[in-house]
Amino acid sequence: MSESSTPPVPSGRGCGLPYPPKVFGVGLTRTGTRSLTAALGVLGFDVVHYPVDRATYRTLLAGSARFPLLESHDGITDITVVPYYQDLDLAWPGSKFVLTVREEEGWLRSCRAHWERPLPEEAVRSEVHLELQRFLRSAVYGCHAFHAERFRGVHRRHVAGVTGYFAGREDDLLVLDVVGGEGYERLAPFLGVPVPEGPFPHVN
Template identity: 70%
Template structure:
């Protein structure tokens, strides 16, 4: 069941956590709460927006928000473009996160063509923009994660109504997310789209 609010008062929502911090689970939870969010979109318009660096994502004309590293480099611009927006920073215990990233980066590429013709170029662009590297590098990733969290917390300092820090892998879920969005807590489990055992490693 979707718990939604009237469109006239529904804010945009942006998930600005790094890869492997529960962004897909967050997307599913937001959809349950009535926010139609796009997770890591790879369409031509999004890629053009990334290259232009404007943060004026055309898909926000029809979606309530975007999650994952698509919006990580642009959260400040999105805050200016959408003054009433809500931001969710998903975080994760460092060692577990690094292991998950290593496995994700080292696994076979698979059929990326099925994700859209722009996906390979968009992925390369975002990994370079966010992590400063296309391959997994433990020390660099750790520095990036710590810096990103610190910068987001500093930017939103004193704005608790605009930023929620959520540790999905650590067990946090609707009990924090729903009130942050002004909605009741749904009577169902928070979605976990990656295996729980993998999240605990």
Template identity: 50%
Template sequence: MDKIGNQGKVFGLGLSKTGTSSLTDALNLLGVKSAHYPHDERTYDELRSGNYRLSILEEYDGIADIPVTSYFAQLDGEFPGSKFILTVREKEAWLRSCEVHWRLMMEWWHNFPQFKKFHEFISAVVYGTIDFNRDRFAYVYDAHVRNVCEYFKDRPEDLLVLDICGGEGWDKLCGFLEVPLPDAPFPRANEWMHLLMQAAQEVAQIVPAGETFILVDEQGFGSDFARGRRPVPFLERGGEYWGAPSDSETAISELERLRVEAGARFIVFGWPAFWWLEHYAGLHAHLRSNFRRALENERLVIFDLRP
């Protein structure tokens, strides 16, 4: 990164769901240590107080996504010699992706209060709303692209407009940063929401419509997960999540109770809860010994509990 000044950084100015995770992964592969969507308490306090000399940039050389999207002019002043990358996307596809992303995110963010607090703040800054609003988001998308391009119109060497979702990648990015092409495919980040949507589709393929299944997900998937089927949290009391079991014996007892009382026909472990399969080794052994494993991949492990 010899072409970037001593104080210079790389900022990904794209809005949500424009490939900012992929951009972050790509920058890291190029040796630009970058953070995607930092939402720590210190960054929150600094942005709220108008301090754009962000402390996180003492450790990182790049940031992408909406924590920096609206502050490009201030960051340009604080970090002379920086490079700016505006990721874009076909607008209708972007709006559809944002709508799904917001709906799913608002199902689970109550389990992550720091993230929720930060996102409510930065969403209000960037979009002028906390909830998804199609007309407002469409307006913000057009205005943001226009404003960024206008700001850098006389400095084309400092701004790259990149359509990662449309297939652009190393050629444009490496040419802009003046670095060699890496011997690796351009990353296409499989973000949480993409994983969640894939997982929901896989559950729908295995668990018949109308069936009850036990869902072990660390309360991360939201109540809207696997529509048309009835997920039961584990452990469970009165249909509500009751916390993790104390040991494998308790887990096995509760599993068998839910098979009888709730009619659970499957148990689904989502990737946030994969640690259960090691920590509760007795439960895992019980499942392997007595039930068919219907699916195992990087997103889900599903056992068929039917006789």
């Protein structure tokens, strides 16, 4: 979908949708978003975790939720879509949203370690990766460096905002604690697919 195009206006899930329902992982960094992405792949959903292409960056700069990669993929996970969950809900009616969460103190420790860890060499060499990372960290967390109390406030406001927005719409939002042990037994029924054999993936 180009940035200038108009999103399709379907009639609803199971009522003539012109596209398969999208899946968006709207959990914050270090809440199991990579594990969710891997699990969605096992369940048959081709979603992209934290895309770092130039077209996605242009879309973010434009303040648009019309990500071009959604033309060929089933969804996006991680903070790329965190600021846009309401826009995506309107642009792609019938979509599913998964809010990954975890215990707050453990999440803060994981974020601190993640922020302090050097970037991989391939990311350092990628201008768009660095630009997109700075944009998203500023947009989501209000700062680029790790700040425990700011992150704590962002975490609480984000969970409250997402759950409040989807209140009464249990078919559209799943709150999933991957780090705490929740997995396919909740995710698969939410997406209307069979529970697969094998363990839930735990990545990174």
